[in-house]
Amino acid sequence: MSNTIQAIRGMNDILPEQIHRWQQLEAIVQEWLAAWGYREIRTPIVEQVSLFKRAIGEVTDIVEKEMYAFTDSLNGDQLALRPEGTAACVRAVIQHNLLYNATQRLWYAGPMFRHERPQKGRYRQFHQFGIEALGFADPDMDAEHIVMTADLWQRLGLHGIELEINTLGDSDARLRYRTRLIGWFEQHADLLDDDAKRRLHSNPLRILDSKNPAMQSMIEAAPKLLDDLNDRSVQHFATVQRIAGAQGVSFRINPRLVRGLDYYNDTVFEWVSHHLGAQSTVCAGGRYDGLIGQIGGKPAPACGFAMGIERLLDILDACQVQSPVAAPDVYLVHAGEAAEQMAWGIARDLRQTGLHVIRHCGGGSFKSQMKKADASGALYACIIGDEEAATGSLTLKNLRSGAAQTTLPLTDAITRLINKERS
Numbered sequence: 513m514s515n516t517i518q519a520i521r522g523m524n525d526i527l528p529e530q531i532h533r534w535q536q537l538e539a540i541v542q543e544w545l546a547a548w549g550y551r552e553i554r555t556p557i558v559e560q561v562s563l564f565k566r567a568i569g570e571v572t573d574i575v576e577k578e579m580y581a582f583t584d585s586l587n588g589d590q591l592a593l594r595p596e597g598t599a600a601c602v603r604a605v606i607q608h609n610l611l612y613n614a615t616q617r618l619w620y621a622g623p624m625f626r627h628e629r630p631q632k633g634r635y636r637q638f639h640q641f642g643i644e645a646l647g648f649a650d651p652d653m654d655a656e657h658i659v660m661t662a663d664l665w666q667r668l669g670l671h672g673i674e675l676e677i678n679t680l681g682d683s684d685a686r687l688r689y690r691t692r693l694i695g696w697f698e699q700h701a702d703l704l705d706d707d708a709k710r711r712l713h714s715n716p717l718r719i720l721d722s723k724n725p726a727m728q729s730m731i732e733a734a735p736k737l738l739d740d741l742n743d744r745s746v747q748h749f750a751t752v753q754r755i756a757g758a759q760g761v762s763f764r765i766n767p768r769l770v771r772g773l774d775y776y777n778d779t780v781f782e783w784v785s786h787h788l789g790a791q792s793t794v795c796a797g798g799r800y801d802g803l804i805g806q807i808g809g810k811p812a813p814a815c816g817f818a819m820g821i822e823r824l825l826d827i828l829d830a831c832q833v834q835s836p837v838a839a840p841d842v843y844l845v846h847a848g849e850a851a852e853q854m855a856w857g858i859a860r861d862l863r864q865t866g867l868h869v870i871r872h873c874g875g876g877s878f879k880s881q882m883k884k885a886d887a888s889g890a891l892y893a894c895i896i897g898d899e900e901a902a903t904g905s906l907t908l909k910n911l912r913s914g915a916a917q918t919t920l921p922l923t924d925a926i927t928r929l930i931n932k933e934r935s
């Protein structure tokens with residue numbers, strides 16, 4: 513029996529050999545966000561439970577079953593690890609009065625926590641980045657989010673991600689629809705599972721989201737919200753579609769798309785990839801004009817979306833988008849006291865030119881050091897022995913080209929390293 517301590521189920525280490533994929537993705541994403549004029553906001557990972565209850569809704573999977581909530585043993589506060597980013601972002605915007613005479617285009621990134629059954633694409637600690645545009649009422653902002661996501665797929669070289677959109681209308685429309693929907697489900701009460709029965713009066717729209725095969729055809733035939741929309745919502749939705757279409761983004765209207773959280777109105781959308789199997793949604797969002805008022809701010813319209821980074825990486829894999837492996841440019845091999853002294857200085861000089869340099873630590877024979885140089889993935893081994901130290905030269909070996917090693921005067925050698933010449 514091993515008594516080593518393991519990471520918590522569903523919470524993963526990201527190891528050094530995986531990290532370059534993350535960093536490369538993050539770099540592209542950050543460049544894309546800057547290109548669209550969004551600024552980063554960082555909020556704490558822990559918030560009051562009441563924030564999530566108010567923002568996400570009490571009768572949602574997240575709040576009912578998935579939230580890591582706990583009592584602060586020192587003062588009894590009810591706290592939770594954030595299950596998503598929007599609530600905290602909006603809390604911070606209200607707290608710091610960021611909408612005073614202003615609009616905001618914000619983004620966030622980081623770990624989120626949900627107590628779900630771990631499987632591919634579904635973890636207990638996972639990572640999202642998301643954006644929130646606050647203070648924008650018009651449909652051109654909903655469209656901006658759709659068009660900018662399509663731009664990201666292009667920047668990443670991804671294909672086969674499809675857009676589904678729907679509208680939830682305003683709260684009046686949803687109220688009218690709710691009544692019709694409850695009526696429909698009551699007529700088919702014998703088909704409802706326990707979750708659906710529980711939600712029948714508290715959150716009947718969520719029943720549309722059910723994956724239970726036994727309920728599918730009944731849900732398919734249920735009344736559609738589109739019939740309850742007022743003119744403004746119809747117009748809003750039409751404009752979003754018109755702009756998206758004009759910008760070359762194709763989509764499918766999915767009347768069953770209601771999103772898992774309570775706070776949405778009007779436009780909702782999901783980007784779905786067939787590469788992902790059951791966990792097919794990589795990006796989801798929409799408009800949430802009621803949320804800011806709901807958590808105590810001066811009401812203001814808003815919309816946003818969030819993406820799952822692990823799922824995005826899975827799609828990158830499936831599309832065989834390669835990322836370069838992060839390896840040092842130079843591994844400095846040295847033996848002898850004078851050589852060691854020189855190695856410190858050369859390493860410093862090379863780093864100042866922008867090269868990534870590992871100076872061998874721990875001594876050992878040239879042969880064993882050369883093995884380590886090779887294993888490090890470095891392009892060059894740069895070798896300093898007694899002779900190089902005495903003459904002020906460097907011996908270079910390109911570890912990837914198979915060329916023979918060569919000894920050069922210091923400045924020539926450094927030039928060759930900076931230019932990353934093949935031999």
Ligand code: ATP
Pocket residue numbers: 596626628633634635636637638639640771772791792793794795796797818819820821822823
């Ligand atoms: P799902 O229907 O897959 O449970 P969701 O509706 O709960 O997703 P959102 O709250 O909208 O998801 O989160 C936005 C995105 O974050 C999802 O589209 C997905 O890419 C990612 N995501 C959500 N939950 C997880 C999880 N447990 N593990 C990994 N990624 C997740």
Ligand code: MG
Pocket residue numbers: 573772
């Ligand atoms: Mg979920």
